[in-house]
Amino acid sequence: MHDLTGRLLYCTANTEKIESEGTPLSKKAAMIGANGNLIRKPIQRWAPLFILPVFLSFCIGFVWPFIHGIYLSFCNFNVPADAKWVGFENYAKIWTDAGFWNAFKNTACFAVVTIVLINVLAFTIAYALTQKMRGSNLFRTVFFMPNLIGGVVLGYIWSMIFDGILKQYATYLTANATYGFWGLVVLVSWQQIGYMMIIYIAGLQAVPEDMLEAAKIDGASGSQTLFKVIIPNVMPSITTCTFLTLTNGFKLFDQNLALTGGMPSIMEGATKVNTTELLALNIYSTYNISKNYHGVAQAKAVIFFILVAILAIAQQTATSSKEVQQ
Amino acid sequence: MAKDNKIKKYSTGSTILTAVFVVICLVWVMPIFEVVTNSLKSNNYINLDVFALPNAESFVGFANYLTGLTFGNYPFLKSAGYSVFISVVSTFLILLCCSMAAWYIVRVQSKFAQFFYYLCLFSMIVPFQMVMFTLTNTAGSLYLNTPWTIPVIYLGFGAGLAIFMFVGFVKGLPLEIEEAAAIDGCGPVRTFFNVVLPMLKPTLISVGILELMWVWNDYLLPYLVLDITEYRTIPIHVQYLKGSYGTVDLGATMAVIMMAILPIIIVYLFCQKYIIKGVAAGAVKG
Numbered sequence: 138m139h140d141l142t143g144r145l146l147y148c149t150a151n152t153e154k155i156e157s158e159g160t161p162l163s164k165k166a167a168m169i170g171a172n173g174n175l176i177r178k179p180i181q182r183w184a185p186l187f188i189l190p191v192f193l194s195f196c197i198g199f200v201w202p203f204i205h206g207i208y209l210s211f212c213n214f215n216v217p218a219d220a221k222w223v224g225f226e227n228y229a230k231i232w233t234d235a236g237f238w239n240a241f242k243n244t245a246c247f248a249v250v251t252i253v254l255i256n257v258l259a260f261t262i263a264y265a266l267t268q269k270m271r272g273s274n275l276f277r278t279v280f281f282m283p284n285l286i287g288g289v290v291l292g293y294i295w296s297m298i299f300d301g302i303l304k305q306y307a308t309y310l311t312a313n314a315t316y317g318f319w320g321l322v323v324l325v326s327w328q329q330i331g332y333m334m335i336i337y338i339a340g341l342q343a344v345p346e347d348m349l350e351a352a353k354i355d356g357a358s359g360s361q362t363l364f365k366v367i368i369p370n371v372m373p374s375i376t377t378c379t380f381l382t383l384t385n386g387f388k389l390f391d392q393n394l395a396l397t398g399g400m401p402s403i404m405e406g407a408t409k410v411n412t413t414e415l416l417a418l419n420i421y422s423t424y425n426i427s428k429n430y431h432g433v434a435q436a437k438a439v440i441f442f443i444l445v446a447i448l449a450i451a452q453q454t455a456t457s458s459k460e461v462q463q
Numbered sequence: 464m465a466k467d468n469k470i471k472k473y474s475t476g477s478t479i480l481t482a483v484f485v486v487i488c489l490v491w492v493m494p495i496f497e498v499v500t501n502s503l504k505s506n507n508y509i510n511l512d513v514f515a516l517p518n519a520e521s522f523v524g525f526a527n528y529l530t531g532l533t534f535g536n537y538p539f540l541k542s543a544g545y546s547v548f549i550s551v552v553s554t555f556l557i558l559l560c561c562s563m564a565a566w567y568i569v570r571v572q573s574k575f576a577q578f579f580y581y582l583c584l585f586s587m588i589v590p591f592q593m594v595m596f597t598l599t600n601t602a603g604s605l606y607l608n609t610p611w612t613i614p615v616i617y618l619g620f621g622a623g624l625a626i627f628m629f630v631g632f633v634k635g636l637p638l639e640i641e642e643a644a645a646i647d648g649c650g651p652v653r654t655f656f657n658v659v660l661p662m663l664k665p666t667l668i669s670v671g672i673l674e675l676m677w678v679w680n681d682y683l684l685p686y687l688v689l690d691i692t693e694y695r696t697i698p699i700h701v702q703y704l705k706g707s708y709g710t711v712d713l714g715a716t717m718a719v720i721m722m723a724i725l726p727i728i729i730v731y732l733f734c735q736k737y738i739i740k741g742v743a744a745g746a747v748k749g
Contacts, residue, residue: 175642175645175646176570176638176641176642176645176651177570177571177572179645179650179651180566180567180570180571180651181571181573182651183651183652184567184571186563186652187563187564187566187567187651187655188563188564188567188568188576188579190560190618191560191561191563191564191618191619191622191626192564192579194560194615194616194618194619194622195579195582195583195586195618195619195622196619197601197602197605197607197615197616197619198598198615198616198617198618198619198620198622199586199589199594199619199620199622199623200582201597201601202594202597202598202601203586203589203593203594203597205597205600205601206593206594206596206597209596209597216600217596217597217600265480265484266484268477268480269474269477270477270480270481270484271477271478271481272481272484272485273484275488276484276487276488277739278732278735279488279491279492280488280491281735281739282492282495282728282731283491283494284742285676285727285728285731285738286680286724286727287679287680287681287682287697287698287723288680288682288698289680289682289698289701289702290680290697290698290701290720290723290724293701293704293716293720294494294495294497294498294720295494297497297501297513297713297717298494298497298513300513301497301512301513301514302513304513327491327494332742335739335742335743336743339743387590388590390591390592390683391680391682391683391698394682394702395701395702417590417592420592421592421595421683424596431596434596435596435597438590438592438593438595438596439593441590441592441593442589442590442592442593445588445589445590446588446589449587449588450588
């Protein structure tokens with residue numbers, strides 16, 4: 138067995154040597170493959186079984202809708218079959234859409250508030266739970282639990298609670314945009330703190346024990362250890378969690394729909410503006426205004442996609458530059 | 464002796480910390496506690512004061528649960544059945560097909576496989592809103608708009624993350640084992656199911672939990688794709704109760720919510736180790 142592996146390795150090494158001397162690059166890449174032909178060729182014959190089902194569903198569930206969606210954002214349509222090309226008209230309409238800009242402002246504020254709130258609280262809880270403490274496993278279980286409940290159900294539970302509280306002041310949740318906004322902040326914090334806590338706990342447990350000991354021997358105070366030793370070491374977790382809360386905030390839909398549904402709405406000139414709407418919900422409700430707005434909704438979706446994509450790329454860059462440093 | 468050690472281990476400071484956390488945790492479970500208590504109260508008393516505990520007058524036992532079963536002009540158990548079917552079949556499909564595809568991508572490394580992999584990575588950053596209108600239309604024209612066929616759409620839209628995670632793991636598998644199997648006369652299909660799949664078990668659990676939670680809690684995709692008058696999942700069912708908020712029987716609604724979240728909480732308490740690990744592994748998804 139050992140002998141055989143050795144020979145195989147030798148063969149691979151040999152072919153590599155030959156390749157590097159004179160075969161075209163593309164062929165070389167295909168032949169080396171890191172695998173050798175023993176495994177590769179037979180699998181390739183079974184491609185219809187291994188990769189075709191996913192590829193087909195992927196085309197149905199993602200590729201075609203995506204391309205079609207970009208095309209339709211330049212069209213006026215009721216159903217996709219009767220689409221008429223209108224160029225950038227839909228995008229121009231967004232520019233003057235008060236509802237969209239209000240949703241954009243809400244989303245940005247919401248993202249900033251939840252990033253700070255969730256990360257600070259989650260880190261504090263994670264830090265406390267990694268100390269020697271009775272029952273920390275039980276506490277962890279409790280904090281994580283809300284994460285498992287779906288956004289729609291969460292929205293319903295919290296709207297009952299908020300309405301119950303506000304009733305004592307003779308008002309209700311959808312009476313005021315401020316209530317709706319902060320209600321959503323509380324709901325999402327309750328849901329996500331446990332999740333971020335888990336990531337922070339993993340990060341905190343990976344802080345090297347000897348570093349902590351060295352700090353202790355050198356007589357560092359508690360806060361010095363925290364800021365000079367622990368936080369620099371959990372920086373990767375902080376980056377991950379910050380971007381997760383950021384993208385979660387941008388993509389939030391179910392909770393928004395179930396808690397306030399964008400209510401209350403006000404009239405700004407001739408347009409109706411749903412004051413507690415975030416971007417994702419605004420796209421959805423634009424589609425439902427009338428058939429004249431289908432194209433506009435799709436154009437908003439494209440802008441939304443570009444925003445989320447920029448955030449994701451920024452995250453990748455930030456994470457990989459952190460990795461290089463270490 | 465053992466007891467002595469334990470007493471020494473925890474200082475007074477940590478006892479105070481424990482006490483503080485007990486209080487915080489009680490506040491933390493308050494919303495769920497409110498659902499439980501209100502599901503046992505009659506509607507009039509809930510409207511009077513949400514936070515009052517059930518007493519002799521307001522306590523109605525399980526009457527709300529009985530009403531809840533047929534509440535909202537749609538039987539709860541029917542939507543629960545659709546939810547279970549869709550999430551189990553979708554998760555199974557995603558696990559099976561995506562692990563096979565990931566193995567193919569890593570071991571074959573053809574141009575097509577590479578291209579497909581990058582396409583999967585790309586799909587991970589695309590929000591659902593981008594494709595939702597066109598996906599609904601495509602699903603309708605291909606007859607994928609029933610609970611029996613919707614798992615195909617979940618497979619398509621969920622493939623990105625699953626393939627990404629599986630590829631990451633398959634790359635770390637030693638090639639020698641598969642080569643040995645091949646030399647012993649094992650075809651690709653048997654090699655995959657008897658050799659590769661057992662080694663993938665930890666990733667299968669992680670991805671399975673992630674996908675299961677996603678599909679189970681998903682509201683918008685089934686709402687847009689399915690014919691709502693005929694087929695509802697639990698999130699759709701709950702949202703429909705919410706639609707007529709204020710006029711509805713709040714007690715029965717709370718009972719429905721209780722029935723919706725109780726199974727999840729029980730499953731969570733039994734497999735929390737796997738769930739927490741799986742969810743943390745999925746943190747890579749931006």
